[in-house]
Amino acid sequence: MPNWAAGTAARPIFLVRRSAGLARLHGRAYRAPMHDMHGKTVIVLLSGGLDSMVCAGLAREAGARIVALTVDYNQRHRVELESAAHIADYVGAAEHIVLPLDLRRFGGSALTADIDVPKDGPIGEASDVPVTYVPARNLIFLSLTLGLAEARRAQDIVIGVNALDYSGYPDCRPEFIASFEALARLATRDGDKGVDFHIHAPLQHMTKADIAAEAARLGMDAGMSWSCYDPTPEGLHCGHCDSCRLRSKGFADAGLTDPTRYA
Secondary structure (H helix, E strand, O other): OOOOOOOOOOOOOOOOOOOHHHHHHOHHHHOOOOOOOOOOEEEEEOOOOHHHHHHHHHHHHOOOEEEEEEEEOOOOOOHHHHHHHHHHHHOOOOEEEEEEOOHHHOOOOOOOOOOOOOOOOOOOOOOOOOOOOOOOHHHHHHHHHHHHHHHOOOOEEEOOOOOOOOOOOHHHOHHHHHHHHHHHHHOOHHHHOOOOOEEEOOOOOOOHHHHHHHHHHOOOOHHHOOOOOOOOOOOOEOOOOHHHHHHHHHHHHHOOOOOOOEO
16 A cells, blocks of 8 residues: 655755747746645645645645545546545645546546556557547546636636646647636636636646656655556556556656555
């Protein structure tokens, strides 16, 4: 099981590799680190993974009042729900909602259907989107998060999508996040009244090594988080799926000890 012990010593600096063109085009959506959040209610989409853990840590660092939303979509790696609960407690979330949404009824993904999770293949090099893509997942999740934001009278949403070290998912692209932010103003009562919603994607242009280093800088134990798509019956990371290998490589590239327990 994951190690919930106290975090490792912080690294003093981390690198954010930002695309200048995208930053100019979609600048408002990709502020990192986050700011202007002190005392504000902020909705954090908290899966329990490393990326969402760092996002929650950044929101805490910014002084936000965190409302965490975790979607229990009957995913293969349901152990991440336990990680989300520990992370929400660690960052002092004012509220942690675990919302049931059975996407196995839709299927169409190795995470929600009886499809084998790919192991030890090329990462991010295939011409097709991998079978671990869950159809429209981030669109569905952001819609739910927006509904929660409007109900809590919050204007800020934080999501841990990443456009560098990922497996080719279309719903992680900067263009999608920027477009959803614009949509939020058109699709809501508050937006119609002039409320300006902000979708914060602070990890958008960071590598997995940057993210691992940022977890250390925040003093967060990365062992709280969960990444594996295909956990073993003993509750260990498989070490062979895309997500496990990206995680392991990130810690190695950052020069940090990987706290993950692999099979």
